[in-house]
Amino acid sequence: MKQEEGWEPKLLGFLCRWCSYAGADLAGISRKKYPANIKIIKVPCSGRVDPLFIIKALRLGFDGVLVSGCYPGDCHYQTGNYRAQRRIAITKKFLEYIGVEPQRIQASWVSASEGGKFTEVVSEVTKELKEVGPNQSFTDGR
């Protein structure tokens, strides 16, 4: 796939307000550097993320989607992240079968105290997306 010079992947993050969002906040406060490729939507729980959100993000031209929530057992609503886990697993595998690169659908557990982990996750995901290249799934020219 032809890549434009200086192309940067666009990543959409759905971050749980109880943990990962706070983790991202912490990363900012502690002046940790992470790629500016991510746009963040705060969700009440990773369990709020309907796979439809992920598909819509790809439809809108985002190169990847990151869903980030609390560690297993730490969900503010007890089981939201477990549910998210099943949904994302299904979505990732299913979209892979349809022909979407699995790297475009990412998930992580990041707690409120893990500013460092958040920067790492975003960096790694961004790196992977750079390797995969631009998402042209829904454009007419793929």
Added chain:
Amino acid sequence: MLKNKKISKRAIGTLLNEWSQEFTIFVPLRERGVAVLSKWDGKDTSFTGWYRNTAQPAKANFFPPVEKMFSFQKDKEGYHIEPLSSDEHKQLIFGIRPCDARALTILDMTFKDLYEDPYYLPKRNNMVLIGLGCTNPYDSCFCTSLGINPGESTDVDLMLTDIGDQFLIEEITEVGKELIAKASQVEEATEADEAEAREVKKASYNKVTRKIDTEGIKEKLLSCFEDQDFWEKVSAKCISCGICTFLCPTCYCFDINDELVRKQGTRFRSWDSCAFPVYTKMPMENPRLEKWRRVRQKVCHKFEFYPMDFDIIACVGCGRCIRQCPVNWDITQTLNSLPTRV
């Protein structure tokens, strides 16, 4: 006095090629097992062997499932609307069935009513229709009940009848006459050809065995309009999908929607269906929320309301709604079982 012409089936390719100088040609083709009207590839005339009718009616060529109405942009001075340049290229449909051709005549009435529709009518005026009589109607066909002969049509420019190795050609309009005058492969039809064509038409007419009684149908529907029990019973198995309306050659309902992507906007119109509850949904209420009301609307629109407005039944008996229905909901059964008021 012999006026009709004929052409050998083997010469159809040549004929279409001659016409393709002037027209974009559409013929029935099979795409993944579905018969559709497709742009002719310049070669394939196999449809003369298998073609019965297309899954989608020809209306899609004039009133596509989705079409752009205009585009709009915003700049410093505000919004600008750009009408789309209409495609002036002439088109020709080869092999339209008499039912589908009549359906276009019926659609014209709506699209000409009050304000002329600036998308449908130009395409319609730019299209030449070459009719092809049915020799093998489906068991779902009931066109003869609606005054249509599957072998004949006056809603086309030329009408063809399959007489074995050849097609008999009747010139219906001046446009059709000119087309034939320019065609190289056309011969004069003989008396025997004419006789053969008459037989073919008669035979295909008799092959249509499904019937509805249209006598006084408007009045019958009027009298049972408020019979909720009847409509509930009739509609019970309907699953409210859009197949019967989308594939109906006389259904024309549409939706209008905007899409705005990075300050570039487009307004689209697309097919809509009275089978969907959202079709009539208003913020506070929905006049046709219940399924029986929607089924009643579909039946009555065709057999009661359209005749009230335009003096013609908006059904041509093509049978697609029966053939393609997921649950075999059969409009002819409904119409034949209308309760008569005692």
Added chain:
Amino acid sequence: MEDREREQKLHHEAKTLLEQGQVDYIIGYETGSLKFTTTPLITKDEDDTDRLVVNPFIVNNLSVYLPEVRGKAGIVAKRCDSRSIVSLIQDNKIAREDIVIMGIPCPGLIDLKKVELLLGKDRDELDNITREGDKVMITVDGRERDFPTTEVLFDNCLGCEFPAPQEYDVLLGEPSLSITDKVASRARIKELEAVSQGKRWNFWREEFSRCIRCYACRNVCPACFCQRCFVEETEPLWLMPMPRWQDNLMFQLARNIHVAGRCTDCGECERVCPMNIPLRSLTRKMYELVDELFQYQAGMDKSAPPLLTAYEPTEAEDFIR
């Protein structure tokens, strides 16, 4: 047991249920208005029960009507339908005690599209179709031809493990051995799996450029029971309500994910598609994925929680960072 005998037993059962007031409705099949078709019969009338039929063309998954029927219903169900019923019970859309299931041991249904393709003739041009064991006899132009059942059964029937319904109150006949062909059942999926990601995407893109968005696939699906589907939402607008391939594909992807763990591979979506889009190559794949990831099969256990509301803390999460 012969279809005829089964029908007689069914007539009796259905009539008794209505007479004794055990159910308000009977949902079954009656002879359709076209050759080799059946059509759903939903009735309160005892006399109508004589019209109920059982034959190799009872294609509809009748469980789709259950959530909308008011009152108790007696329903005729094949295995796949019975699993949809179980799935609806799991989702609390219907209550087990409101339903009487008249189970049909189903040795597979005849796919008329396959028959048409085999013979190069349309359904209405055929004279007769009968089935005997592992053979199907089709008469065309006065000539009878034999085909192995596996050539004319629906793909999903070929993948059906077991003929008896999962859940029933009355079983009409003895389950005979299923004739299956697992390889043929998922042949098209295998073909897709073998090509590159890009080719797969292009395949679906092509297929969905034909979609007219009639929503028959959704409306015929018992797993698609949402009161208001996301495609009808306007705030936010998830996708344009018009048939463009992007929106069509998005609709079908999201629909498939939404019915994951509810889809019983009944194959109705593919059967009803007027544009012949191979939808089962999506639904069956999802079915397999769910099984592979969570060892879960839809509609097997009415007391189990629905797939997407449950979890096992030990589940593999190797893809999560």
Added chain:
Amino acid sequence: MTVTDISQRERFLANGNVYLPHIVKIEKVVDETCDTRTFHFNFKDEKLRKEFTFQSGQFALCSIFGAGEAPFAISSSPTRRGHLECTVRQVGKLTNALHRLGIGAEIGFRGPYGNGFPMGFLQGKNLAFVAGGIGLSPLRSLIWNVLDNRDNYEKIDIIYGARSPADLCFKYDLDTWSKDKGINMVTTVDKGDESWTGRVGFVPQVLEQAASSPSNAVAIVCGPPIMMRLTFPVLEKLGFTPEQMITTLEKRMKCGIGKCGRCNIGNIYVCRDGPVFTYAQIKSFVSSEY
């Protein structure tokens, strides 16, 4: 079905295409209630600004570019052509988008469509306006039209109700009308509050008490469907004939010109054959889905 003469309107088509909107600019936004606003707007095109005319009761399709298009009654009077007004309640995607727009924003406008109130028929009559909630908006156009030609009409009654004092639209107009000695104005609310000194009660009940005389009178009714269904019988009881009752109906619409299909009541298309109907017409409809 009424055959409408549209020859007067064809000159208002943009590029001769009935589906293309003209661009209009919002000049003023008036808050009517917590969820209802009146938008004052005018054409960008100088010529249209001068020439555009319509009849009271007609409607237009307003485009919020990117959100879509919806029909709204024109709530200003054709006798006051400084600008146009539409009053819009926030109920869905499009109206939400419109409510986000302010002065200077541009929207699309095509129309006028439908049939207006039968001005000739109304002349020389006693007029009773009965409105509920935002249903006053099409009537307001007619009321100002009538007031601007006051000599042509006899007695004028206005009975207007809303759910609560805060839900009354056009309070500035209500003030003016209630001070007008030539108008018998009754305002009512379903439920009052501490400061409310006017009537409390549903419109049909208040109408019954107010008891306008049916002789040489016409009642013009518009409001939510439930109010309308209850008002017609009251008017009949008061002695109004169905021919003496006029109303304007609302349906979901997309095209505005009788083609897209959804606004039908039997064979009647509200956009093409209405939206103004007499109750006699409504009673003659095939369907009661009005």
